[in-house]
Amino acid sequence: MVTTLALLPGVMVWREKISHAGQQDLLSAVLTRLEMAPFYRPRMPGSDKEFSVEESNFGSLGWISDKTGYRYQANHPVTGAPWPDIPPALMDLWRGIADAPDAECCLVNLYRNGARMGLHQDKDERNFAAPVVSVSLGDEALFRIGGETRRGPTQSVVLSSGDVVMFGGSARLAYHGIDRVRAGSSSLIPGGGRINLTLRRVNA
Numbered sequence: 001m002v003t004t005l006a007l008l009p010g011v012m013v014w015r016e017k018i019s020h021a022g023q024q025d026l027l028s029a030v031l032t033r034l035e036m037a038p039f040y041r042p043r044m045p046g047s048d049k050e051f052s053v054e055e056s057n058f059g060s061l062g063w064i065s066d067k068t069g070y071r072y073q074a075n076h077p078v079t080g081a082p083w084p085d086i087p088p089a090l091m092d093l094w095r096g097i098a099d100a101p102d103a104e105c106c107l108v109n110l111y112r113n114g115a116r117m118g119l120h121q122d123k124d125e126r127n128f129a130a131p132v133v134s135v136s137l138g139d140e141a142l143f144r145i146g147g148e149t150r151r152g153p154t155q156s157v158v159l160s161s162g163d164v165v166m167f168g169g170s171a172r173l174a175y176h177g178i179d180r181v182r183a184g185s186s187s188l189i190p191g192g193g194r195i196n197l198t199l200r201r202v203n204a
Contacts, residue, residue, distance in 0.1 A: 001016065002014055002015060002016055002017055003015040003016070005157070007145065007155055007157055008145065008155060008167075008171060008174070009169075009170055009171060010167055010168055010169040010170045010171030010172070010174070011145055011165070011166075011167045011171045011174070012165070012166045012167075013157060013159075013163060013164070013165050014097075014163065014164040014165075014166075015160070015162075015163055016160075016162045016163065017093075017135075017162060017163060017164040018093075018135065018162040018164065019162065020162070022089065022162070023137055023161055023162050023188060024188070025089065026087060026089050026090070026135075026137065027137055027188060027189070027195070029087035029088075029089065030087065030108065030137070030195065030197070031190075033056075033058055033084040033085075033087070034056055034108070036081065036084045037056045037057065037058070037062075037076050037079070037081065037083055037084055038056065038076075038078070038079070039054035039055060039056050039108075039110055040054065040055065040056065040076075040077065040078045041054055041055075042055050042064070042065040042066065043065060043066050043067055044065065044067075045065065045066070045067060045068065045069045045070065046067065047067075048066075048067040051065070051115075052111075052113075052114070052115040052116055052117075053109045053110060053111055053115045053116075053117060054109070054110040054112075054115075055107065055108060055109055055110070056076075056083075056108045057076075057083045057105060057106060057107055057108060058083055058084050058085060058086045058087065058090075058105075058106040058108065059083055059085065059086045059103065059104050059105045059106050060074060060083070060104050060105075061073065061074060061083070061104045061105045061202050062074070062075075062076070062083045062105060062107070063105055063107045063124065063200075064077055070124045071124065072105065072124065072125075072202050086103060086106045086199070087106075090103075090106060090135065090197060090199060091103070093133065093135070093164065093199075094133055094199050097133065097164075097166055098130060098131050098133055098166070098168075098199075098201075100129065100130035100131065100201055101130065101201055102201070103130075103133070103199040103200060103201055104200070104201060104202045104203065105199070105200045105202055106197055106198065106199050106200075107197070107198040107200070108195065108196070108197055108198075109195070109196040109198070110193060110194070110195055111139070111141065111178065111181045111193055111194040111195075111196070112191070112192065112193035112194075114180075114181075114183075115181065115193075116177070116178050116179060116180060116181070117177045117178040118177050119144065119146070119150055119154075119175040119176065119177040120175065120176070120177060121148075121173050121174070121175055121176075122172075122173070122198075122200065123173055125200055125201065125202045125203075126202060126203050126204055127201050127202065127203055127204045128172045128173065129172075129201075129204075130168065130200070130201035131166050131167060131168025131169070131172065132166065132167055132168065132172070132198060132199070132200055133164065133165070133166045133198070133199040134164065134165040134166070134196060134197070134198045134199070135163075135164050135196070135197040135198075135199075136159045136160065136161055136162065136163045136164075136165075136194065136195075136196055137161050137162075137188055137189065137194065137195040137196075137197070138161055138186045138188045138189035138192075138193055138194040138195050139161075139181050139182055139183060139184070139185045139186045139189070139192065139193055139194040140158055140159065140160050140161075140181070140182040140185040140186065140194075141158070141159050141178050141180070141181045141182070141194055141196075142156055142157075142158055142159075142178065142179040142180050142181075142182075143156065143157055143158070143159045143165065143176070143177075143178060143179075144156045144176065144177055144178075144179055145167065145171070145174050145175070145176040146174060146175045146176070147171075147174055147175065148173050148174060148175070149175070150175050152175070154175070156179070158182075160185075160186075161186050161188050178196075181193070181194050
């Protein structure tokens, strides 16, 4: 049964928003698209240090990080091919909860072998009116979110496979991240790990 948690003003968590069968169907759609847009390892601007997560994208635009900076672009940085479309189930989810024009980007993060994501803001978009919608598949993860300053107070919640998070309004530029992933807590992802699907509207 789906339960809803208002974690902070503007931050909603839906527990088990996606059923087990729905998760399997969504994963199948994700894996099919990853054959066209395989995971790669982004790098930090300036330092050129590799991320601990692997990434890909779906949609008309994909979020990229490399030595030159952060940006959105229409093609895969390794293959040069256009990104595949966002799975229809994700678009349906967005349209059901976001109250905004359609998402243009679905960032796909793969967490394995101790990968994490430090506190950061989603601020490379031209439009902050639309929320950010995040879907968890696979292993449990400790998600942390705060305010618009990195050192402000934060709250944490464990996200399980099928959970959905949305943050917008006053929380649209909130710092957030993944502190750790509980390896082996789910058998959904082939080879183990966690896949996070983050839907964003980029343009006005």
